[in-house]
Amino acid sequence: DVKVTQSSRYLVKRTGEKVFLECVQDMDHENMFWYRQDPGLGLRLIYFSYDVKMKEKGDIPEGYSVSREKKERFSLILESASTNQTSMYLCASRDTRNTGELFFGEGSRLTVL
Amino acid sequence: AQSVAQPEDQVNVAEGNPLTVKCTYSVSGNPYLFWYVQYPNRGLQFLLKYITGDNLVKGSYGFEAEFNKSQTSFHLKKPSALVSDSALYFCAVRDDSNSGGYQKVTFGTGTKLQVIP
Numbered sequence: 380d381v382k383v384t385q386s387s388r389y390l391v392k393r394t395g396e397k398v399f400l401e402c403v404q405d406m407d408h409e410n411m412f413w414y415r416q417d418p419g420l421g422l423r424l425i426y427f428s429y430d431v432k433m434k435e436k437g438d439i440p441e442g443y444s445v446s447r448e449k450k451e452r453f454s455l456i457l458e459s460a461s462t463n464q465t466s467m468y469l470c471a472s473r474d475t476r477n478t479g480e481l482f483f484g485e486g487s488r489l490t491v492l
Numbered sequence: 493a494q495s496v497a498q499p500e501d502q503v504n505v506a507e508g509n510p511l512t513v514k515c516t517y518s519v520s521g522n523p524y525l526f527w528y529v530q531y532p533n534r535g536l537q538f539l540l541k542y543i544t545g546d547n548l549v550k551g552s553y554g555f556e557a558e559f560n561k562s563q564t565s566f567h568l569k570k571p572s573a574l575v576s577d578s579a580l581y582f583c584a585v586r587d588d589s590n591s592g593g594y595q596k597v598t599f600g601t602g603t604k605l606q607v608i609p
Contacts, residue, residue, distance in 0.1 A: 383535070419501075421582065421601040422536075469535055479586070480526055481597065483535035 382406070385470050385484035392491050398457040400487050402470030410473040411453035412481065413437075413445065415466045422469065428453055429475075460491045494519040494587050498600035505573045506608050513568040513603045515583030524586040524595075525566040527557055529579045530602075536582060542566060553577070573607045580604050 386401040404411065410429050414422040414437075424437030426445040434445050442464060446454045453472075457464055467488050471481040495518045505511045517523055524543050528536040540551025547559045557568045568581060583600040 385535075419601060422599040424596070471536075479524070479595070480538040480541055481528075481536070483528075483537070485535045486533070488533070 383470055383472055383482050383484040385468075385487045387487050388485060390487060390489045392460050392489065394461060394491060396460050396491075398460050398489065398491075400455040400457075400468055400470075400489070402453045402455070402484055403451050404453075404472040404482070405451065406472060406474065406482065407450065408472035408474045408482070409450070410475055410479075411447065412471045412473070413443075413453065413455045414469045414471065415439070416469055416486070417466055425455065425468075457489075460489075462491050465489060465491045494585055494596070494598050496583050496585050496598050496600040498581075498583055498603045500603050501601075502604045502606060504606045504608060507575055508572050511570050511573040511577070511605065511607070513581050513583075513605060515566045515568065515600060516564050517566060517583070517585040518564060519585055519587040522588045523566075524588055525557075525559060526584040526586075526597075527551065527555070527566075527568050528582045528584065529553075530582065531579050539568070539581075573605075575607045575609050578605055578607045 383404045412427045413425045423439050428434045428447040444456045467486050469486050470484040473479045497516045526541045527539040530536045540549050542549045542559045550556045580602045582602050586595050586597045
């Protein structure tokens, strides 16, 4: 079975803290993505990576950064968490060799107090 | 710019009745269309996709979707709803006209399906 694993399902952080969200996929996919999901807004793309050490900004990159040092791992970093970053964060991966449905992790629900 | 619209925030249907969840899209090239389902506090799971070919696409859990190019729609359907189908459903589109680089996926805002026993 294909698998995308997000290391933390639930996190509670304080304003100003640095937050790391980790995502690992075992499918040898080139593309990896970070989305945030908010009620009424659907999924919005924060950052994506089409290969190791490659990254591109999505629609809402402000306040976030990413790291992809190895093909299987894509990390989302909140340098200084703010309350408006309270959200559900979803990691996904995609194989560019096929028609490319996304495979999602279980999500990380972040609350910033 | 590409976009997806899911006009209904919530759809209620009685168990055993047919269900339809609506989706319309806008792209400049040819669309790749997807449906995903999300159960509470879980990630999204892929249900089905349309790339080319037969306009009626069959997917997981008895779901199907019909691609209608003239109406730019891709509605999700199931002949007989189950209580366990209650979940959040997302339609998504990708434009195949960008052959190089990243092909952006745009998601709709989601439709909550409630199947009533």
